[in-house]
Amino acid sequence: MVDTYEEDFNYPRFTEDMVKDHTILIPQMLPIHMSLFESALIQAGYKVEIMRNEGPEVVQEGLKYVHNDTCYPALLVIGQFIDNLNHRNDHDKLVLLITQTGGGCRASNYLHLLRKALKKAGYGFIPVVSLNASNLEKDSGFKLTFPLIRKLVPAITYGDELMYLRNKTQTYEVNKGETAALVDKWLKKISDQFANKKGISHGDVKKNLNQMAKEFDAIQVDLSHKKPRVGIVGEIYIKYASLGNNHLEDFLVSQDAEVMVPGLYGFLLYCVQNNIYDYEIYGKNKRTAKISKLLLWYLRRQETMMINAMKDTKFSPMNYFAHTKELSNGVLDHGTKMGEGWLLTAEMMELIEEGYENIICAQPFGCLPNHICGKGVMKKIKSIHQDANIVAIDYDPSATKVNQENRIKLMLAIARERITEDDKAEL
Numbered sequence: 001m002v003d004t005y006e007e008d009f010n011y012p013r014f015t016e017d018m019v020k021d022h023t024i025l026i027p028q029m030l031p032i033h034m035s036l037f038e039s040a041l042i043q044a045g046y047k048v049e050i051m052r053n054e055g056p057e058v059v060q061e062g063l064k065y066v067h068n069d070t071c072y073p074a075l076l077v078i079g080q081f082i083d084n085l086n087h088r089n090d091h092d093k094l095v096l097l098i099t100q101t102g103g104g105c106r107a108s109n110y111l112h113l114l115r116k117a118l119k120k121a122g123y124g125f126i127p128v129v130s131l132n133a134s135n136l137e138k139d140s141g142f143k144l145t146f147p148l149i150r151k152l153v154p155a156i157t158y159g160d161e162l163m164y165l166r167n168k169t170q171t172y173e174v175n176k177g178e179t180a181a182l183v184d185k186w187l188k189k190i191s192d193q194f195a196n197k198k199g200i201s202h203g204d205v206k207k208n209l210n211q212m213a214k215e216f217d218a219i220q221v222d223l224s225h226k227k228p229r230v231g232i233v234g235e236i237y238i239k240y241a242s243l244g245n246n247h248l249e250d251f252l253v254s255q256d257a258e259v260m261v262p263g264l265y266g267f268l269l270y271c272v273q274n275n276i277y278d279y280e281i282y283g284k285n286k287r288t289a290k291i292s293k294l295l296l297w298y299l300r301r302q303e304t305m306m307i308n309a310m311k312d313t314k315f316s317p318m319n320y321f322a323h324t325k326e327l328s329n330g331v332l333d334h335g336t337k338m339g340e341g342w343l344l345t346a347e348m349m350e351l352i353e354e355g356y357e358n359i360i361c362a363q364p365f366g367c368l369p370n371h372i373c374g375k376g377v378m379k380k381i382k383s384i385h386q387d388a389n390i391v392a393i394d395y396d397p398s399a400t401k402v403n404q405e406n407r408i409k410l411m412l413a414i415a416r417e418r419i420t421e422d423d424k425a426e427l
């Protein structure tokens with residue numbers, strides 16, 4: 001059935017008077033960050049639940065209600081919503097939240113795909129709200145206001161630092177489980193602070209980040225064996241969500257590899273930076289570019305706090321975004337900004353520069369931009385960095401986990417062979 005123009009605009013609204021008694025369902029993507037977002041949104045007055053349902057039913061529901069040539073992340077997110085709704089009976093008190101980039105990529109259409117799927121599944125009466133910075137829907141009870149941004153940005157900062165420190169530590173810890181326990185401790189501590197309207201000011205964030213780095217630094221590690229260092233890049237959902245990448249990070253850790261996943265901050269700064277490139281390269285809105293410059297200034301203050309927190313610890317700090325973005329120069333132009341665009345290329349170059357020359361590029365089915373900015377630039381990257389050991393892994397409903405893991409094992413075998421006697425001596 002083809003939806004009419006009128007049907008497209010006659011969707012159920014999430015109004016302000018629904019805020020107090022409706023629960024907002026949010027798809028899982030990054031467990032550490034999402035649990036902090038949950039606390040920040042609760043503190044902002046919303047009732048929130050992160051969906052944790054996984055399994056083959058999610059894919060089956062996605063396949064049932066989304067066209068099978070749609071991007072795999074859309075299929076999974078919609079499948080997760082419908083599977084979750086199938087297992088509960090509080091439908092009249094629910095709202096679904098979906099993120100949108102607002103750019104030219106298909107992610108901007110997920111909202112409409114979800115509404116269409118809900119209608120087909122018999123849940124068309126449930127309101128869907130969009131979390132976006134582009135003001136795509138102006139009539140929603142859920143608004144990305146400045147006070148809310150002020151709460152969400154520290155959640156990203158804490159999430160990125162926790163993820164970074166966990167990745168740097170977990171593979172080498174002497175007492176198994178110590179890193180995971182420390183992550184849990186900090187998630188609880190920050191959530192409690194959010195609940196008491198703390199942990200958001202510049203001073204609080206700085207203090208927490210410094211203390212966090214200090215406590216991870218105190219975890220006893222065994223660095224006597226060099227392990228393969230593997231970076232994960234790709235489309236944002238498949239890169240981060242274990243539902244999308246078949247628990248890729250857990251698999252790599254089980255294979256005794258050190259994993260590095262670039263933080264969410266990079267993507268946030270990339271989206272803001274693209275507003276400036278839109279003006280500089282394509283002559284678009286000058287005012288948006290000016291506001292984006294101010295926003296970049298604010299975000300960079302948080303980034304600097306994260307980097308400074310690593311001082312006086314054994315951890316090498318993450319790079320400034322200003323440095324990362326320059327790394328795509330000569331490989332992919334900054335005007336290429338659909339999907340992860342030039343950021344994907346820049347992150348691969350950055351990982352190699354940081355010693356993670358083994359890279360998994362997680363590619364979802366149906367994603368054109370990532371095939372261009374990921375797979376499409378691999379030859380060029382390898383011509384610059386001969387040691388680069390990059391493998392593109394496809395994720396789609398028919399790809400088997402065994403096949404994906406076998407290809408990764410092959411990449412790890414090459415990585416292990418390359419750990420030379422010099423490396424061991426260096427240790």
Ligand code: SF4
Nearest residue numbers: 071105106107339367
């Ligand atoms: S980045 Fe790729 S997978 Fe994600 S919405 Fe865009 S086209 Fe689809």
